[in-house]
Amino acid sequence: MAVSFSPLHFKPSFCFSASPLPKFSCSIRPAVILPGLGNNSGDYDKLRLILQKRYGVPSVVVKVSRIDWLRNAAGLLDPNYWRGTLRPRPVLDWYLNKTDEAIQEAKELAQGEALSLIGHSAGGWLARVYMEEFGISHISMLLTLGTPHLPPPKHLPGVIDQTRGLLNYVDKYCSKPGYNPELKYVCIAGRYIQGARLFSYSDANTIPAAASITNNQPAPELTIANTPTFRARFVGQGYKQVCGESEVWGDGVVPEVSAHLEGAINVSFDGVYHSPVGSDDELRPWVKVGEASFG
Incomplete structure (x- = not known):
């Protein structure tokens, strides 16, 4: 299925923490690229090429195939999965070991x-x-590019933690920005589409209006200017599973608020969609965002 994207404006909004930013060396650092869920190493070939040819940044992509992600099914055998208290190890040891090899x-x-x-x-x-x-x-x-850093809120009706507790673990046990002044955090979010509630107030108002029309009255012109599209409703339900809210902006998969971390250099780009699995180079906007981040 072809997917079209709005153009990248590269007019990012920045959000800095109140604490002073650490000083860093200007020397070029090699980069290690960690693929997202369902992606394989080849999806990041163009980003790696751009970093090398345009900015002189050598990079290594963690060697992951799509079938590798099926290893996560081992978590189904862990009672913590069903309790929603799953930990990254040992379920994700295969990914961490591959990351270590790349590093x-x-x-x-x-x-x-x-x-x-x-x-x-x-x-x-x-x-x-x-x-x-x-x-x-x-x-x-x-x-980080479109990373859901924050766990979804607990005990909220209609919200199920898709990570089964993994993000709660990360939020509780993994170091936050600012913990080490020598480590810089940059969190980039995409603002591609605003979500909507599945059933909005405007929907309820349209029902009695339509019912009041009689055979002796001309049908009024109905406007749908303020009615959310099906796509916005669908995306909104996805956002709700991540952050507990549906009427927020995001990249189509991850809400903007979830992709930022307190204390990090937080940047939002307009028109950037969460790269779909297996998309071709023309439809992979994070390549351009990654390029802009090193430019």
Whole structure:
């Protein structure tokens, strides 16, 4: 199915924490790219090429295939999955080990210098888990693209934690921005579409208006200017599962509010959609966002 995207304006909005920003070296750091859920390494070839040719940033993509993600089904055997208290390990050890292999490869390119991590979607919070478990001595920046950092609110009707507790673990146990002044956090969110409630107040008002029409009265012209589209309602239900709210802006999958972290350098780009699994290069807007982040 073809998907069309609105043009990227590259007029980002920035949100900085009140604390002073740390100082960083201007030397070029090799980058390790962590794929998002369902993506494979090849989805990030163009981003890797742009970073190298245009900015001189060598990068290594964590070697992940689409079928690898089926390993997560092992979590179904863990009672914590059904309780909603699942932990990243051992279910996601396969991803963390592959990340470590990519980082060891990148460290050879770095020749003693620090590395940057670029996490797309779930790859962003998986990068945080990696840093918590494997250490951060060789990492100086984490850049996340459309990553749902915050867990969904508990005990909210109609909201089910899709991660079965994983994001609660990340939020509770993984270090926040500012914990280490030598580690820079940059969180990028997309503003592609605003969600809507499944049933809005305007919908209720249209029913009695239509019922009041009689055979002796001309039918009034009905306006749907303020009626949310089916797509906005559908997207809104997805947003609700992530942040508890449906009428918010986001990239079509992850709400803007969930993709930002307190204390990080938070940036929002207009017209950026959450890259669909298997999209071709023309329909992968995060490539351009990643490019802009290093430009």
